Amino acid sequence: QLLLECGRVVSFNWKTGQKLWQSPRHRAGYGSVRPFELKGKKLLASLDCEGLRISQSNDGSEVAFSPWPSPFGTNSTTPIVVKDRIFVSTGYNVGSVMFRLTNGRLEQQYSHRNMRNHFNNSILYKGNLYGFDGNSNLGRVVRLTCMDFETGEINWKQAGLGCGALIIANGHLLILSDRGDLVLADASPDGFKEIARSKFLKGRCWTAPVLLNGQVYGRNAEGRTVCCVLPKQAS
Numbered sequence: 001q002l003l004l005e006c007g008r009v010v011s012f013n014w015k016t017g018q019k020l021w022q023s024p025r026h027r028a029g030y031g032s033v034r035p036f037e038l039k040g041k042k043l044l045a046s047l048d049c050e051g052l053r054i055s056q057s058n059d060g061s062e063v064a065f066s067p068w069p070s071p072f073g074t075n076s077t078t079p080i081v082v083k084d085r086i087f088v089s090t091g092y093n094v095g096s097v098m099f100r101l102t103n104g105r106l107e108q109q110y111s112h113r114n115m116r117n118h119f120n121n122s123i124l125y126k127g128n129l130y131g132f133d134g135n136s137n138l139g140r141v142v143r144l145t146c147m148d149f150e151t152g153e154i155n156w157k158q159a160g161l162g163c164g165a166l167i168i169a170n171g172h173l174l175i176l177s178d179r180g181d182l183v184l185a186d187a188s189p190d191g192f193k194e195i196a197r198s199k200f201l202k203g204r205c206w207t208a209p210v211l212l213n214g215q216v217y218g219r220n221a222e223g224r225t226v227c228c229v230l231p232k233q234a235s
Contacts, residue, residue: 001057003033005046009053009060021160025059026050030119031078031129038084038101040229045079049090052079054086054101066106069129070094076119080129080149085109087149091118098152115145120165120208124149128189130173136163139178146189158192165208169230176200176209176218182228 002014007028011020029048035057036043042057051067068075070090080087086106089096095113099106115122115133122131129149134142139162146155162178168187172195175183180201186193204221211217211230219225 001035003035003044004032005029005033005048007048009033009044009046009055011060011088019062023053025054025063026053027073030074031121034051034079034081036081042098043227045081045086045136047077049075052086052088052099054106064101064104065104066099070095074119077117077121080122080124082124082149085150087122087124087129088114089117089122089131091116096147096152098149099118106115112152114152114154115147118163118164120205122147123166123168125168125187128155128187130166130168130187132161132163132165133157134163136178139163142178144175144192146192148189155189156191163206165206167208167211169211174209174211174216174230176205176207178205180205180218180220182209182216182218184230202226213214 002012004010009023027049031047034045044055044057046053054064071092075090084101086099096115097111098109100109117131118135122129129147132142133145142163143157144161147159164177166173166175173187175184182198182200184196201220207219209216209218215227215229216230
């Protein structure tokens, strides 16, 4: 299946392009559809600008729904799913929420405003979420945040990187700040520990870096693309 969130959840045969099914209309979101399996059932989680939807993978029929609106219609992230737990986050001071899918219902486990992902997803690594709390238009007050996935408790926050993007590489955070600094740091709930930093790009940078064969690639808003070699401990 090729799955798209585009004002409907739509499924295509990825080899032939044939449309297999589509859900009823809703207000489109900007994230991707997350497939997962629970108790032998193949399901889909998608966050649109009305809320979180859980659908059957074979026909798109709705299993559960919980409202999670954005004041500016910009739910932009993809749900993070671990077994029956589903995490979503939104900017514009909306915040984040952990749901538990139980007997066809989405039940809130916690909800707060300490992790407000504007458009780049948090990343789950060894039980902790790493992501940027805050909006791109207020980059100076955005904080890189480490949060316990199960409890929602904040481990630490770090200023100075703006509304950037990150990936996890060999137990490290590889961060591209919104002003183009490439930063290598420990992926640890014990605190932010920077290992290396270099000026990578100029201008606005919102796109996550890509790591391939020990080389990292990055792109700014003007479309300029650069590449550099990472230290061995991160590649």
